[in-house]
Every structure is written in C-alpha cells, then in structure tokens.
Amino acid sequence: MKPAPFDYVVPRTVREAVDALGDTGRKAQVLAGGQSLILEMHLQRIRPELVVDINCIPELGHLSVADSTLRVGALVRHAVFESPGAVAGPLGALLARAVVNIAHPPIRSRGTMAGSFAWAHPASEWCAIGVALDAVVELRGPDGTREVAAADYFQGPYRTARRPQELITAVRLPLLGEDTGVSFVEHRRTHFTFAQVAVAAALTVRDGVIGEARIGLVNSADRPVRARAAEQALIGAEADAPPAGHRLPEDHPFARAGRIAATEDAAPVAEPYADVEYKRQAVAVLVARTLREAAADQRARGAAHQGDHR
Numbered sequence: 386m387k388p389a390p391f392d393y394v395v396p397r398t399v400r401e402a403v404d405a406l407g408d409t410g411r412k413a414q415v416l417a418g419g420q421s422l423i424l425e426m427h428l429q430r431i432r433p434e435l436v437v438d439i440n441c442i443p444e445l446g447h448l449s450v451a452d453s454t455l456r457v458g459a460l461v462r463h464a465v466f467e468s469p470g471a472v473a474g475p476l477g478a479l480l481a482r483a484v485v486n487i488a489h490p491p492i493r494s495r496g497t498m499a500g501s502f503a504w505a506h507p508a509s510e511w512c513a514i515g516v517a518l519d520a521v522v523e524l525r526g527p528d529g530t531r532e533v534a535a536a537d538y539f540q541g542p543y544r545t546a547r548r549p550q551e552l553i554t555a556v557r558l559p560l561l562g563e564d565t566g567v568s569f570v571e572h573r574r575t576h577f578t579f580a581q582v583a584v585a586a587a588l589t590v591r592d593g594v595i596g597e598a599r600i601g602l603v604n605s606a607d608r609p610v611r612a613r614a615a616e617q618a619l620i621g622a623e624a625d626a627p628p629a630g631h632r633l634p635e636d637h638p639f640a641r642a643g644r645i646a647a648t649e650d651a652a653p654v655a656e657p658y659a660d661v662e663y664k665r666q667a668v669a670v671l672v673a674r675t676l677r678e679a680a681a682d683q684r685a686r687g688a689a690h691q692g693d694h695r
C-alpha cells in the first residue's frame with residue numbers, strides 16, 4: 386500500500402517546527418527516524434495531512450552531559466549508544482546493553498530515542514529504561530517549554546502526555562554512580578521481533594548491601610513499568626548471588642523480587658504468542674536474572690575501581 390497524500394515541510398529551527406505543528410490546524414506528524422511512522426503511513430493506519438521533517442534541525446542532534454545528567458537530543462540515533470564510549474559509566478553500559486535489542490542495524494542507524502518516547506510502544510526498551518531511571522521529557526510547544534517526568538508521561542499504548550502541537554526536543558537521563566551495577570536482559574521470539582518481555586536493572590550496592598534498586602519492565606503492561614514493589618523488597622538485602630550457571634535458591638532476594646515484580650508490578654496484556662501467565666513467568670525469571678547480572682556488574686566495577694587506585 387502507498388501512503389495517503391500529505392504535505393511535507395522541512396523546518397530549519399525548533400521554532401519553525403513548532404510553528405508548523407501548531408499553526409496549520411491539520412493533522413500533523415513529526416518525521417524523525419521514520420522507522421515507525423513510515424511503516425504506519427504505508428499501511429495507512431496513520432494518515433497525516435502534514436509531515437514535519439525535523440532532520441535538518443542541527444540543534445536536535447546533540448548528546449551532552451551537564452550536572453550529572455545525560456541530555457539526548459531528539460535526533461540522536463539509537464546506534465550512537467552502541468559505541469561503548471558514547472556515554473561514560475554504568476549508564477553508558479546499560480544503554481549499550483539495551484540498544485542492541487532494538488530491531489537491527491539499519492533501523493538503529495535511523496531511529497531515535499525521542500521517537501521511541503513519542504511513539505510509546507509498550508515493548509520499547511528505551512521507554513522502560515526511562516521510567517526506571519526517572520527520565521525527563523523536554524517538550525516545546527506554542528506556549529514554550531515544559532518538562533514531564535517519565536512516570537507521568539506514559540499513559541498507555543501509544544498514548545503519552547505530549548500534546549499534538551508539541552515537539553520532543555530531548556530526553557534527559559541521570560548518570561549512574563560507579564557503585565551501581567547494571568544489566569538488561571530481553572526475551573523475544575525471533576531475533577528481529579519486539580521483546581515479549583525484557584528487564585532493565587540498576588543496583589546500587591554499598592558494603593555488599595543493596596541501597597537502591599531500579600527495575601524497568603518492557604512489554605509487561607500496556608505501558609513501560611517501574612517495578613517499585615520489587616525494588617522496595619530489595620532494599621537492605623545482600624547483593625551476593627551464586628556464580629552464573631548455579632541455581633538461584635527460591636528464597637534468594639533476587640528470586641523473591643522476580644516473583645513480586647511478576648505478581649504486583651506487572652500487568653501483562655496477552656499477545657498471540659504469549660498469554661498473561663506466560664508473561665508473568667517470564668517477568669519473574671528475567672527480573673531475577675537481570676538483578677543477578679547487575680550485582681555481578683557492580684562487583685566487577687568495584688574491583689576495577691580498586692585496581693585503578695593501586
């Protein structure tokens with residue numbers, strides 16, 4: 386199928402883009418990476434009257450760090466995060482582990498993190514990391530700029546707090562300290578399909594005890610989920626776990642957190658190849674596995690850090 390006819394504009398500044406989105410009274414869509422929009426237009430599930438192509442706005446292409454915060458401009462492509470040095474420390478490691486799960490290289494070379502936040506697919510890796518880390522979405526509209534916390538931003542499948550006239554200019558994520566270990570684990574049916582379930586975790590450990598836990602669940606509800614009940618259950622627990630390959634005892638804090646995430650935090654929606662019970666089981670297993678890997682990552686970081694100071 387071909388897209389329905391539409392007008393097309395290429396603004397050169399954020400102001401011009403916002404004017405285009407707000408002024409016309411026509412149904413408009415932003416074109417960023419085009420990796421979701423173009424497909425939907427071809428299927429005519431989306432029929433915009435106007436497409437606002439933001440790819441020629443240089444100020445949207447910046448990735449920067451200030452005040453312990455990473456700012457990801459709206460044109461920063463997924464693939465940027467594949468490079469291990471793109472973002473320093475545990476946050477960079479988490480983004481690098483997650484990004485390779487997004488589709489395949491051609492899609493990652495065009496698609497953007499801000500586009501994923503705008504599209505708000507429940508199986509988006511970035512969106513779950515966003516809620517787990519308390520990301521902030523920067524929005525520019527006819528009345529100026531506003532910032533929305535990820536917890537308030539996602540409102541359901543493909544539904545967000547963004548108003549139609551607003552452009553996402555950037556997504557902000559807090560950097561993570563060196564005492565934080567991270568991991569991301571995904572389960573999907575085939576290499577290129579969306580996640581059936583995935584989990585992002587960041588564990589802050591001091592003297593072997595968990596001080597803070599952040600867990601994001603992908604495709605485990607109609608929107609990205611922060612597994613707060615599971616996080617709470619981990620505070621004060623010891624971060625030790627048997628080495629990989631050894632079974633995690635049922636009463637281990639990570640196994641318990643997995644069961645809590647599956648029953649109290651997740652609200653799975655059935656899909657053709659994964660019913661609700663299957664997804665709950667996947668959440669339980671993946672949360673435990675991700676926490677175990679995050680704890681191992683934190684120990685490795687601690688050892689490397691000590692080595693640096695010898």
Ligand SMILES: Cc1cc2nc3c(=O)[nH]c(=O)nc-3n(C[C@H](O)[C@H](O)[C@H](O)COP(=O)(O)OP(=O)(O)OC[C@H]3O[C@@H](n4cnc5c(N)ncnc54)[C@H](O)[C@@H]3O)c2cc1C
Nearest residue numbers: 415417418419420421422459488496497500501503509553
């Ligand atoms: C085969 C395939 C597999 C995929 N697998 C995955 C996957 O596993 N995980 C995953 O997360 N994604 C996946 N995607 C989607 C991909 O990550 C997209 O890149 C992403 O969803 C949207 O980013 P984009 O920059 O391409 O946005 P576009 O396609 O350009 O836009 C998508 C929507 O967001 C809006 N939008 C985009 N940018 C802005 C902005 N700055 N401000 C306001 N609105 C904006 C557009 O108007 C449109 O409605 C897949 C896509 C395909 C085709």
